Amino acid sequence: MNLLCFLLSGLPADGTIAAEVAFMFNEWYRPECKLDFPIGGSQAMVAALVRFV
Known part of the structure; x- marks a missing residue:
């Protein structure tokens, strides 16, 4: 649920x-x-964000 809420609102x-x-x-x-x-x-989204930063 935390992942779902984070994807919806960032919280x-x-x-x-x-x-x-x-x-x-x-x-x-x-x-x-x-x-x-x-x-x-x-996991692919996180990896892309890590590459971006």
Whole structure:
């Protein structure tokens, strides 16, 4: 949940407002919804950020 909240708001779960999480869950469960994931997952995102810095 901390990763999900961080990706949504940049904050851990205890710092993310419930309305934001509820809105996103509502969006994700719509029939036409598609979620995109980077190749390599969140580990690839971290590796790219480390290379960038």
